Each structure stands twice: as structure tokens, then as C-alpha cells.
Amino acid sequence: MRFANPWWFLLLVPVIGLGVLFWFRTRKPGGLRFPQLAGINKILPQKIVGSNEMLYGMVAAGMVLMTVAMARPQFGTTTEQISGKGVDVVVCLDTSGSMQSVDFKPQNRLGAAKEVAKIFIENRKRDRLGLVVFGGVAMTICPLTTDKRALLNLIDQVAIDMTGVDGTAVGMALATAAERLRESKAASKIIILLTDGRNNMGAIDPVTAAKAAAALGVKVYAIGAGSPQGGMMPVKDSFGRVRYQRVRNDLDETTLRKIAAATGGIYFRAKDQKGLESIFEKINRMEISDYKIVEFTNYRDVYFWWLALGLMLIGSAFVLQHTVFRQIP
Numbered sequence: 001m002r003f004a005n006p007w008w009f010l011l012l013v014p015v016i017g018l019g020v021l022f023w024f025r026t027r028k029p030g031g032l033r034f035p036q037l038a039g040i041n042k043i044l045p046q047k048i049v050g051s052n053e054m055l056y057g058m059v060a061a062g063m064v065l066m067t068v069a070m071a072r073p074q075f076g077t078t079t080e081q082i083s084g085k086g087v088d089v090v091v092c093l094d095t096s097g098s099m100q101s102v103d104f105k106p107q108n109r110l111g112a113a114k115e116v117a118k119i120f121i122e123n124r125k126r127d128r129l130g131l132v133v134f135g136g137v138a139m140t141i142c143p144l145t146t147d148k149r150a151l152l153n154l155i156d157q158v159a160i161d162m163t164g165v166d167g168t169a170v171g172m173a174l175a176t177a178a179e180r181l182r183e184s185k186a187a188s189k190i191i192i193l194l195t196d197g198r199n200n201m202g203a204i205d206p207v208t209a210a211k212a213a214a215a216l217g218v219k220v221y222a223i224g225a226g227s228p229q230g231g232m233m234p235v236k237d238s239f240g241r242v243r244y245q246r247v248r249n250d251l252d253e254t255t256l257r258k259i260a261a262a263t264g265g266i267y268f269r270a271k272d273q274k275g276l277e278s279i280f281e282k283i284n285r286m287e288i289s290d291y292k293i294v295e296f297t298n299y300r301d302v303y304f305w306w307l308a309l310g311l312m313l314i315g316s317a318f319v320l321q322h323t324v325f326r327q328i329p
Contacts, residue, residue, distance in 0.1 A: 002299065004072035011070070015063045058317040065310030073306060074299040087287045088144055088186035090130040090177040091117050093158060094195035094225075096168050097135075100160050101196070101231025101247060104273045109225050112273040113194050114155050120192075120280045121148055121155075130180050133158055134173035136165030136201040143180055169202030170195060174209035174220065174259070181218050188287055189218045192280075193259070194270075196225040198252030210259040220263040221283050222256040227271045 003009075093113055104112035121129055128144040129151055139162075142154050174193065181189045191213065199206045210220055232244040253269065260267040270276040 001302075002074050003068075004074055004299075004301075006071055008067060008070040008072075011067045012064065015060070015067060055317045055321055058313045058320075062310040062313035062317070065306050065313065069303040069307035069310060072301055072303050074301055077298050077300075086186055087124070087127045087188045087190065088129075088181055088184040089124065089127060089287070090132055090144070090180050090191050091121075092132045092134065092138075092173050092177045092191055092193045093117070094168060094173075094197065095133045095135050095158060095160055095162050096195075096197055097161055097166055098168075098196050098231075098233065098247065098250065099225075101226070101233045102244070103227040103229070103231035104225070104276070107273075109196055109231070110158070110160060112276055113225065114158055116273070116276050116280050117192075117194075118152055118155055119277075120284060121151060123284055124148075128184075128186070130177075131155060131158075132173060132177045132180065133162060134169050134176070135161055135163040136167030136169055137163050138169055138172040138176040138202075139163050140176060140180060144184065165201070167201035168195060168197035168199060169204075170197075170199040170255070170259075171204035171206040171209040172202035174206060174213055175204050178209070178213035178216055178218050181213075182216055189216070190265070190283075190287060191218060191220045191263075192223065192283065193220055193256075194223040194225055195251075195256075197250050199255065206255050207258050207262060210262040214263040218263060220259050220265040222260045222265065222267045223270055223276070223279055224251045224253050224256050224267070225270045225276065226251050 093110070095110060099110040099113075100108045102108045107115075126146070128146055129142075129148075130140070130144040131142040131151060131154060132138055132140050141158070142151050145151060170193070173195075174191065177191045177193070181191070213220060226249045228249065230246055230248045233247045234242050234244055236242055253267070257267045259265075268279040268282075270279055
């Protein structure tokens, strides 16, 4: 709460002075001094003890409340206006069969990537983010949005081989993600590409797609996932039983480095979940949103309630003085 005209509080000085004067006046003993009328108190109403003090208190409180009303108390509702350009991010996740390898314990590579990506998204408070998944083809699961809850729900639904075509189309994934950023006016446009394989599907070469993305002002942070020893991947035998067998890494780090270099980005290698978490934290720190928040406050006057209460107290004191507390001097 604030007061629009606080100088009215100066009135409290004479109000307090008048109050003190009134107090001393009401404390003077009254009544008739003639002895022949000494029995008059037997037929007249008796003065209620403390009535003067009570009336004084009501009048004083009323005047104080009316002074507060003249100072115009106001309550405000604050709103934010956000200005500046942030960061537009498209997270691009590999959902090929090899991403179910369980070297990112206690879960597979895709599960670890989803978990870390969700934390990254939650930390990007005001940025727009989108999601592309790819296997043998690439699919936009979510265009750029500020609706973090919807995006997080969609990431939960990402699954192995959800594109319906097995393989690793890195070039197509980059082209699809870059298309999502084509019309972006953000200060920084980035793709976070996470894969554990090499490009073996699609009509677009990954480095060519990276150069096209760079022409749009898009930066690519490429992440290669997988331990150097390879991972244990679940496979079904002829009886439908699931067993695990070790598969070697087929990660094309040379191409991923070229992709990052072509766009001014960085290539990272994630060998386990902790390493993946550290990489996303680094990207989060490097891509800072430059937002300015300006606060506006809309004030509304509430003096009426103070004025009404003050008048009520003074009016009640006047009525009581001439009814319940009435006395003969």
C-alpha cells in the first residue's frame, strides 16, 4: 500500500493538539455547587464512568482515519513487461535402435537423454524450445513454444524407433530442426543434436545440412553419446526372450565435429549420464537469455473505507453524547 498525498499526515499535529485540549476539558469536574440541590442526583441519571474517555477515543480515532483518507491510501497490482530477445532452441534426439544400449546406467541412452533434456528445458525459463526426433527419417514433435509443460509431456512420450524407420538420418534431422528456426527473430538460434551413430539414411549430407543451418544463423551443439567400450543392447532370441549382447560404438565423431565447426558450435562427447548432464549445463551457461523485465504498477484508491469508518466513529460519538451519555452540567 502507498499514499498518494502523504503531506496530509501533517494534519495529525493539530488533531493531536486538539485531542489533548479536549481531554483536559472533559476531565474538569462539572455539576451544580448549590447545597440546596444536593439531592438532585437521586432523580437524575448518573454519569457513566469512563464515558468521556470513550467519546474522546472515538472522536480521536475518527479524525485520524479521516486524515488517512485524505492522504489517499492506494493498493497496487504489479505487472511485468518483458523486453529483449532470448534464445530459440531445438532439441534433436536420436531414437534409433542403438539408443536403447544401457551403458548410461541406470537406464539406456535415450532415457538418459530425455531426463537431462527435461532439466535443461525447465531451466530455460523464458526461451522458446522445440523438439525433433529422428531415426531413418526426421519428425518435428513440437515446434518452438514457451509452453514448457506441453513440451515436457511430449518428451516423456519419445520412444525408440518412434519414427517407424530404423537408421540414423543425421542430415535430415539437422535440416528439419533448422527449418523450425528459419523464421526465428531470437538473438541466438541453436540446435542441440544428440546421436550415438553415423549418418546412414536420408538424402541430405550432414555437413551440407550444417552449412545451410549456419547460413540461417543457427549454431549446432553436437553431442556424441556412448561409452568407448560400447553398450549392452537388449535383443530377442527366436523364442521371444530378451537377452543382452554387447554392440560396438558406431559413432562418427569426425562428422559431428565438422557439423559443430561449420556452425560455430561445439562438439561434446558424453560417455555416461553424468557426462551428459555436465554437457547440458555447459550449454545452458553459454547461451544466456538477454531479457529486461520492466515492472508496472496499477494503483486503485481505497480511501473511501477509511473515510466512511472515520465518519461513522465521529457520528456515533455525537449520538452517544446526546443519548446514552447525556448528562446535566
